[in-house]
Amino acid sequence: MSIRRRRFIQGSAAVGGSLVLGVNLTGCGPTPLPHAASADLQPNAFLQLSPDGQITLQLHKSEMGQGTYTGMATMAAEELNMPPSMLHIEQAQFHPDFIDPDFYVMLTGGSSSIRTSFEPLRKAAASLAYLLRSAAAEQAGVDIATVMLRDGNVYIGDLEVKPASLIDRARQQELPEEVPLKAARDYRFIGKHNARLDARAKVTGQADFGLDAQYPGALSAVLVRCPHFGGSLKSFDASAALASPGVEQVLEVDGAVAVLAGNYWQARQAANKISVEWNKGPLAGVSSRALRAQRHELAKTEEGKQVEEVGEASAAVGERFEAFYDVPLLAHATMEPMNALAVASDDGIEIWSGMQGVQLALDAVERATGIERSRIRLHNHFLGGGFGRRIQNDYVVEAARIAQLSGKPVRLVWSREDDTRHDFYRPDATALMAATIDGDSISSMQIKAVAPSIFGQFLPLMTRSLLPRWLPSGIHDGIGDMAAGSDPSASEGLIHTPYNFAYKRSNYVMQDVSAPLGYWRSVGHSQNAFFMEGFIDELAHQTNKNPLDFRLANMDPESRHFAVLSKAAELADWGNPPAGQYQGLAVHESFGSVVAEVVNVSADGGRIRVHKVTCVVDCGQVINPDIVVGQMQSGINFGLTAALKGEITLEDGAVQQSNFHDYQLLRINESPEIDVHILPSTNPPSGVGEPGTPPVAPALANAIFAATGQRLRELPLRLS
Amino acid sequence: MTSLAFTLNGKAVELDVDPSTPLLWVIRDELAMTGTKFGCGMGLCGACTVHLNGNPIRSCSFPVQGAVGQAITTIEGLVDEQGGLHPVQEAWIEHNVPQCGYCQSGQIMSAVALLESNPQPSDADIDAAMSGNICRCGTYSKIRAAIHAAAAGVQHYDPQANKAEVAS
Ligand code: FES
Numbered sequence: 022m023s024i025r026r027r028r029f030i031q032g033s034a035a036v037g038g039s040l041v042l043g044v045n046l047t048g049c050g051p052t053p054l055p056h057a058a059s060a061d062l063q064p065n066a067f068l069q070l071s072p073d074g075q076i077t078l079q080l081h082k083s084e085m086g087q088g089t090y091t092g093m094a095t096m097a098a099e100e101l102n103m104p105p106s107m108l109h110i111e112q113a114q115f116h117p118d119f120i121d122p123d124f125y126v127m128l129t130g131g132s133s134s135i136r137t138s139f140e141p142l143r144k145a146a147a148s149l150a151y152l153l154r155s156a157a158a159e160q161a162g163v164d165i166a167t168v169m170l171r172d173g174n175v176y177i178g179d180l181e182v183k184p185a186s187l188i189d190r191a192r193q194q195e196l197p198e199e200v201p202l203k204a205a206r207d208y209r210f211i212g213k214h215n216a217r218l219d220a221r222a223k224v225t226g227q228a229d230f231g232l233d234a235q236y237p238g239a240l241s242a243v244l245v246r247c248p249h250f251g252g253s254l255k256s257f258d259a260s261a262a263l264a265s266p267g268v269e270q271v272l273e274v275d276g277a278v279a280v281l282a283g284n285y286w287q288a289r290q291a292a293n294k295i296s297v298e299w300n301k302g303p304l305a306g307v308s309s310r311a312l313r314a315q316r317h318e319l320a321k322t323e324e325g326k327q328v329e330e331v332g333e334a335s336a337a338v339g340e341r342f343e344a345f346y347d348v349p350l351l352a353h354a355t356m357e358p359m360n361a362l363a364v365a366s367d368d369g370i371e372i373w374s375g376m377q378g379v380q381l382a383l384d385a386v387e388r389a390t391g392i393e394r395s396r397i398r399l400h401n402h403f404l405g406g407g408f409g410r411r412i413q414n415d416y417v418v419e420a421a422r423i424a425q426l427s428g429k430p431v432r433l434v435w436s437r438e439d440d441t442r443h444d445f446y447r448p449d450a451t452a453l454m455a456a457t458i459d460g461d462s463i464s465s466m467q468i469k470a471v472a473p474s475i476f477g478q479f480l481p482l483m484t485r486s487l488l489p490r491w492l493p494s495g496i497h498d499g500i501g502d503m504a505a506g507s508d509p510s511a512s513e514g515l516i517h518t519p520y521n522f523a524y525k526r527s528n529y530v531m532q533d534v535s536a537p538l539g540y541w542r543s544v545g546h547s548q549n550a551f552f553m554e555g556f557i558d559e560l561a562h563q564t565n566k567n568p569l570d571f572r573l574a575n576m577d578p579e580s581r582h583f584a585v586l587s588k589a590a591e592l593a594d595w596g597n598p599p600a601g602q603y604q605g606l607a608v609h610e611s612f613g614s615v616v617a618e619v620v621n622v623s624a625d626g627g628r629i630r631v632h633k634v635t636c637v638v639d640c641g642q643v644i645n646p647d648i649v650v651g652q653m654q655s656g657i658n659f660g661l662t663a664a665l666k667g668e669i670t671l672e673d674g675a676v677q678q679s680n681f682h683d684y685q686l687l688r689i690n691e692s693p694e695i696d697v698h699i700l701p702s703t704n705p706p707s708g709v710g711e712p713g714t715p716p717v718a719p720a721l722a723n724a725i726f727a728a729t730g731q732r733l734r735e736l737p738l739r740l741s
Numbered sequence: 742m743t744s745l746a747f748t749l750n751g752k753a754v755e756l757d758v759d760p761s762t763p764l765l766w767v768i769r770d771e772l773a774m775t776g777t778k779f780g781c782g783m784g785l786c787g788a789c790t791v792h793l794n795g796n797p798i799r800s801c802s803f804p805v806q807g808a809v810g811q812a813i814t815t816i817e818g819l820v821d822e823q824g825g826l827h828p829v830q831e832a833w834i835e836h837n838v839p840q841c842g843y844c845q846s847g848q849i850m851s852a853v854a855l856l857e858s859n860p861q862p863s864d865a866d867i868d869a870a871m872s873g874n875i876c877r878c879g880t881y882s883k884i885r886a887a888i889h890a891a892a893a894g895v896q897h898y899d900p901q902a903n904k905a906e907v908a909s
């Protein structure tokens with residue numbers, strides 16, 4: 022058994038490999054399987070068969086709306102040859118087999134879930150299916166080829182055998198070196214199954230989000246944090262708060278003030294009565310305006326690090342044309358504010374919350390509380406939105422510390438104001454886009470991107486989970502600093518573009534003053550697609566070409582970009598919008614998928630109205646077509662919010678926005694008709710959760726140019 | 742503290758609570774019914790939408806004293822005694838509306854109230870009635886389709902009804 026298991030681990034995840042930094046991974050020795058039960062047949066960490074006949078799938082990725090709950094079940098069910106709805110699904114605890122090969126930790130992000138699970142999860146399910154068939158064959162003394170598994174039963178000819186009756190015998194079976202997987206032509210569910218398996222729970226109010234977790238006697242906690250990033254607590258007076266109805270305790274927790282009360286309302290009312298004095302910290306006096314001006318200056322004065330060079334610089338002949346592009350900080354604004362329920366006891370600590378990074382949270386709680394990780398138990402939930410926010414685990418750590426210090430079970434709930442002001446933001450970024458125009462063609466494109474580094478801030482968190490624990494803390498920060506100068510997310514989408522100009526160069530200049538940063542749906546692509554596809558549109562107009570023809574003429578006709586863009590133009594009837602409407606388009610590759618979008622817009626009386634978005638996506642093999650459609654619509658509305666509304670600004674090192682009146686999100690009356698088409702593909706699956714977002718801002722800006730003649734180079738888009 | 746009484750999903754409720762407490766926190770924290778969600782606390786997002794005598798209200802900004810003697814319905818109250826779903830819930834499932842799902846209790850409560858007062862809403866009617874409910878996952882296209890389907894009397898869940906396919 023153990024030999025087979027080891028083989029499976031090697032085949033399924035990149036554990037034991039080495040990180041980009043050349044550091045060997047540690048701590049991946051045999052770990053007990055999650056939810057192990059001795060009576061179960063559990064050939065791997067993903068699947069188990071219980072004596073009552075139930076097959077359980079450990080959901081090792083967080084469901085935050087992107088549909089992974091249904092997607093994982095569909096892939097496993099295909100190899101088990103049973104409807105996905107027959108599976109029992111559990112949120113997985115940490116296990117090394119659940120480590121994401123892209124991130125080296127167990128994490129949900131980067132639109133990687135389906136892509137990185139497609140092979141290992143189907144193999145895990147196929148292994149379980151094989152063991153059952155092999156056991157049935159042995160029991161009946163027939164060839165395994167005559168045994169099949171279908172819809173939850175094993176069949177030997179017409180003879181039906183209950184899988185649970187085979188558990189003991191199945192344990193004795195040997196797995197072949199390569200467990201065969203179904204051929205694509207035999208798929209019953211992959212590419213066909215549409216119904217979301219979490220829909221019923223989510224329309225009846227029964228779905229359990231972190232905020233819904235219950236514990237007897239749990240108090241509600243709110244935390245008053247320093248509004249200035251990096252600032253600290255000078256003093257506070259809680260006498261009025263302590264006299265407020267329902268308040269049980271007020272205490273200082275790691276530089277913030279926690280209020281514990283019988284319910285959230287009481288805690289919040291009391292918190293409003295605390296008077297606090299803060300030290301403003303390192304960002305005192307820093308404003309978004311000043312940071313933007315600094316980026317423009319850096320673009321002119323600094324070379325930064327070259328991240329791409331294609332062709333010879335001598336090819337850059339002709340007249341130079343350049344423009345600055347800018348985007349602001351953005352908050353994630355998940356509908357469910359950050360929260361966690363924590364209970365500390367002599368046995369350790371138990372936490373219920375919605376997390377994208379269970380393993381990172383586990384490590385962070387261990388560091389913050391000093392409680393050994395074997396005594397920390399984390400329960401993941403449905404996430405009321407993630408978009409990258411819940412990769413961070415600040416809110417989990419806060420709840421753990423409040424529970425530890427107060428000794429009481431607590432449900433920490435952030436207000437919307439907390440959520441807006443204490444996010445890890447999409448970086449504010451600037452690009453100096455330049456090209457040389459030689460007659461009517463483009464001879465070069467030269468880009469300088471200036472932005473603070475997410476990677477530099479985030480990597481120390483990762484390495485704390487990856488590297489041996491005895492390393493001093495300074496090493497982790499050092500690695501972060503080292504990596505920051507070449508943050509891949511700052512350049513993604515500006516390099517490896519489909520455009521075949523004779524010379525292409527891209528540089529990245531890091532800005533080192535910054536608000537806390539994090540991964541925000543589509544990360545660097547969210548701004549870089551706007552820079553790139555907006556500027557490409559400018560180049561088309563500079564050379565008097567139709568924006569569609571210009572793009573197609575400068576890319577490989579055999580490329581996916583060419584196919585996707587051509588199809589989008591055809592479906593949107595490019596060039597023939599309804600009367601009074603104007604069109605813009607963009608195409609962008611991210612997370613392995615290529616998406617083109619055509620936006621129809623009108624701008625009567627200075628009011629931008631988006632009427633329709635036509636979207637074509639090539640995301641490889643599709644698992645659940647209607648979920649892909651939903652994700653494209655979702656990503657487009659997310660991108661439209663950023664394009665039309667989103668802006669977080671700093672003043673004196675503090676965020677000025679607070680709630681949905683000054684950090685507005687797109688509403689139904691502003692959301693366009695969205696027409697999504699999926700290109701058929703036999704390639705393995707690629708990303709779906711994020712790739713719909715990047716093209717929409719540039720496509721919209723380009724449509725606005727068509728409508729008004731105004732070239733808008735800064736988000737959010739504002740007509741002058 | 743004062744003893745307050747109202748009807749919640751057809752059942753009488755009586756509890757001691759500060760009458761200025763928003764109804765949302767009475768439902769969630771005092772009664773531990775978690776289908777109704779907290780999004781903004783300022784009446785801006787609609788996640789907390791419940792019905793007061795059949796009319797949609799934002800429970801985060803509605804003091805519980807306003808509910809005294811009235812009938813409150815939450816998402817849990819839409820399901821009938823046999824566990825049968827409301828046609829709007831059925832339509833939501835059929836159209837795969839929920840993504841993260843966090844806003845959907847509020848969306849559904851608003852949609853049910855809309856269809857009660859306007860059984861055949863136009864797109865403009867839907868926009869007007871639903872614009873107080875934010876969906877950060879951007880499920881608006883599917884919400885619109887599901888409301889039209891519910892209006893057309895689609896009552897039963899048919900898993901084959903989702904026709905999305907890979908285009909050729
Ligand atoms: S929580 Fe009530 S409207 Fe947002």
Ligand code: FES
Pocket residue numbers: 086356405406839840841842843844845875876877878879880
């Ligand atoms: S489904 Fe996520 S906010 Fe609406």
